[in-house]
Amino acid sequence: MAEHLSLHQLELFCAVVEHGSYVETARHLMMTQPALSLQVKSLQTALGTQLFERRGNRLVLTETGQITYEFARNLLALEDQLRSTVDDFMHADHGSLSIGSSRPFGRYFIPFVVCEYVQAFENVDVSVVYKDTETIYNQVLNRILDVGVVTSDEAVPVPPGLQSTRLRHDHWCLVSSAERPWTEPRRIDKALFQRAPLVTAVSHSTHWKLIQKILNRLGIHAGDYTVRLRMEDLESIKVVVQRGLGIAFLPYTAVQQELANSQLVEFPFPDGHPPLNCVIVTLDNNRSRPIVQRFVEFLLERFPRSLDLGEPK
Known part of the structure; x- marks a missing residue:
């Protein structure tokens, strides 16, 4: 039966890659060099490959070592995302929220909505940027932005993977x-x-x-x-x-x-x-953080979809 990898081993391996030597990594992590070497050797044994080779005084990744490093960084990033998401579920009134808006709605309504939101949720760190609709779609898909509030039309369709909810009509x-x-x-x-x-x-x-x-x-x-x-x-x-x-x-x-x-x-x-419809775009429901869902609910309460062209109530 194949030996299971551990995130700890991957974390130590990435640290060696990034510090360039076992000595510097051990000093930085405040552990002994033999203990560090043993963990990396165990990772090599589990994968059945050599991860480093020496060229003079330099420690260099092998081809499989480079592949392992790229996968390890992604796995460690997923671990961070898992912890962050669980923390969001536990503390939905804390955290950060990044909003992208196109100019019509952003210029005339977003400042008023955000002012009310940050007063209601003082522990949420909110940032707002103004970009065109297609850029906002891409950045929400790639998790650069949490939510987009944009003008929408069939000329610029919402990409797969995003959920669109009409906010108001213009x-x-x-x-x-x-x-x-x-x-x-x-x-x-x-x-x-x-x-x-x-x-x-x-x-x-x-x-x-x-x-x-x-x-x-x-x-x-x-x-x-x-x-x-x-x-x-x-x-x-x-x-x-x-x-x-x-x-x-x-x-x-x-x-x-x-x-x-x-x-x-x-x-x-x-x-x-x-x-000219204004819509809220987020990742599909099963991928959105609770803090994002709460902001969407806040927007929909402020702007009932039946509201047509009036100022925020």
Whole structure:
């Protein structure tokens, strides 16, 4: 019967690799060198291979030693993750929480929600970053982020392995400064885009992919419009449009105040506003930490899915 490996042996083996010698490793771990050597020899016996070879005064990994080191680091990382996850279940109101948000929701709502959350859960260390939707999907999948709060559309599908829950509903508006000549007639057609240049998102962004889909549905193609300026931030796009440099597609959440006080005017869509949903994305339920599940519940309580375009209650 094959001899079982121990995590302790793997941990000592990795320490030898990382310190470069038995002497330095033994000193660092405050153990005797013979005891350390014995543990590594036992690991070699269990695996049936030589893990190190000497080249002069240097201790070098063999080919199987390198493979063993890579697997050992992964196994030790899994042990750390297991301990952390169990600790999370035992203490769901302690720990860290990393949130990624796309700009529309992040700019207008996340700060208010996070303020309330950290007041309610003082022992949770919260960090928030703003990225495009696809980057957030990838980082949640790779456990760089715990949860994403993003604008979603079938143009940017949620990848397998993630769970998506709709948080609230928004919609797109096509807006302009009220003082520009292209505001009349206030109709969305090819003639509008021939009169008015487009101010929009950078070409690699999820925002631009969604805008392209809207343009295609309107029958507006690449040769029918001119992009005057591309910017990453929605607020910057809005400021440029207010200054009269062009027209822009922006979420209603981002422009509702300016529409209300007539700083901006809106062009009506022929078939109604294109929808823009905000969703919460996490790993599948069976892989999410309790602290993540609690934050999702907190968000859903703050923003009932029936809520449509209002401020947080």
